[in-house]
Amino acid sequence: MQLLADEQIKHIEERLALASLTNTSLSIDILDHICCMIEERLDLGWEYPKAEKEVFNQMGVLQIQAIEHETNILTQNKLIMKKRTKITGLVAIVLMTTGFIMKMMHLQGAALVWAIGVFEATFGFALFLTVDRFRYETSVKGKVASIIGYLGSAFFILGFGFKLLSWPFATNAMIIGGLVLLVYFIMNNSFRNQEKLS
Amino acid sequence: MYSNELVRGTLKTIILQLLGEQDQMYGYELSKLVKERTKEKIVLTEGALYPILHKLEKDKLVVTNLEKVGNRTRKYYALTSNGKTSAKEKKNELLEFVETLKVLMEPKPIALCNY
Numbered sequence: 001m002q003l004l005a006d007e008q009i010k011h012i013e014e015r016l017a018l019a020s021l022t023n024t025s026l027s028i029d030i031l032d033h034i035c036c037m038i039e040e041r042l043d044l045g046w047e048y049p050k051a052e053k054e055v056f057n058q059m060g061v062l063q064i065q066a067i068e069h070e071t072n073i074l075t076q077n078k079l080i081m082k083k084r085t086k087i088t089g090l091v092a093i094v095l096m097t098t099g100f101i102m103k104m105m106h107l108q109g110a111a112l113v114w115a116i117g118v119f120e121a122t123f124g125f126a127l128f129l130t131v132d133r134f135r136y137e138t139s140v141k142g143k144v145a146s147i148i149g150y151l152g153s154a155f156f157i158l159g160f161g162f163k164l165l166s167w168p169f170a171t172n173a174m175i176i177g178g179l180v181l182l183v184y185f186i187m188n189n190s191f192r193n194q195e196k197l198s
Numbered sequence: 199m200y201s202n203e204l205v206r207g208t209l210k211t212i213i214l215q216l217l218g219e220q221d222q223m224y225g226y227e228l229s230k231l232v233k234e235r236t237k238e239k240i241v242l243t244e245g246a247l248y249p250i251l252h253k254l255e256k257d258k259l260v261v262t263n264l265e266k267v268g269n270r271t272r273k274y275y276a277l278t279s280n281g282k283t284s285a286k287e288k289k290n291e292l293l294e295f296v297e298t299l300k301v302l303m304e305p306k307p308i309a310l311c312n313y
Contacts, residue, residue: 003268025273028264029225029248032272036226059244071249075256 002042004035008052012038015056019064022082026071030064069135085128092121103164111165118161122154145188152180205240209250211292212240214259214277214285222263222276225251251275259284 004012012034021027034055041051099114130150137143156177162170216231217223223231228251229242254260259281263274277285 004270006269009269023252025262026248026252028271028273029251030244032224032267032270033226033229033244033248035270063245067245067248070245071252074249074253 002039004039008038008048009035012052016064019061019068021064021068023068023071026068030059030067034059073136082128082132085125085132088120088124088128092117092125095120100164114164115161118157122157122161126150126153126157141187141191145184145191148180148187149184152177152182152184156181199241200239206246208292209242209246210254211285211288212242213247213250213254214281215289217260217275217277218282218285222274224272224274228275254281 009031013031016027016031016034021030037055037058038048038051041054042048046054095113095117097117099110099112099117102110102113127150130146133146133149134143137146154177155173159170159173159175159177162168162173212232213228216228225244225247229244229247232240232242251260255262255275258278260275261278263276265272265274
């Protein structure tokens with residue numbers, strides 16, 4: 001069997017990088033698999049560009065990402081929180097705690113630190129967490145529930161943040177957020193019960 | 199080619215069984231062997247193969263070994279002692295299941311008594 005040259009492997013690696021795989025162990029498998037598929041075609045007398053094109057048509061970026069997703073589900077059995085989500089969550093907690101303490105001590109800039117923390121929690125941490133969950137969920141119901149959950153928590157966090165700063169619409173945002181979260185919990189609960197039954 | 203629904207439940211057993219036949223195998227080799235041996239009636243796609251191999255590795259039923267092949271790295275999978283035991287158990291379970299299915303799908307005619 002013909003073995004691929006260095007440049008050809010590099011080219012395949014570059015194309016594979018588009019899938020942004022985080023599981024390096026799986027990347028080794030996929031790279032070797034793709035190389036084997038191409039080599040098999042070369043042995044049949046195909047030209048390299050045609051062989052590579054055909055293989056990537058069979059195994060596109062989305063398929064490769066789906067393999068990683070399936071692998072993560074099978075091996076981890078839990079929602080995978082990405083590093084960026086953890087970092088934004090930590091930053092939001094630090095900012096909000098600092099802002100709250102500063103506010104209690106009537107220090108200058110407290111409102112600004114608190115507000116940045118609230119926005120970071122809403123449009124950073126909560127949003128990234130929703131994206132992670134959205135990718136983790138395989139059913140449409142689960143995906144819809146994750147979006148509803150985000151909307152509810154976003155309104156609630158913003159309302160809570162605005163309330164402390166005595167900004168307008170704080171109570172309205174909290175009420176809307178609370179109601180949406182109530183819908184989310186009911187929906188999520190019935191959905192999980194259905195999953196358990198099935 | 200058999201439907202995915204039929205094949206899905208047996209993939210783990212198939213992989214364990216094939217790994218038990220050789221010292222070690224890599225992913226593409228496994229998929230090709232299944233395709234050839236079953237005359238393409240069972241196709242082990244990448245999307246089904248690698249998640250299961252990684253799950254088997256996590257469950258310590260297989261171990262991996264990295265080797266250089268030309269200019270790239272290849273990961274070989276081999277059964278552990280637990281994997282060998284599991285392969286035997288799963289094979290027996292599957293064969294029993296097939297026998298049970300046969301009984302279910304091809305029932306013997308009930309003998310009628312003549313009084």
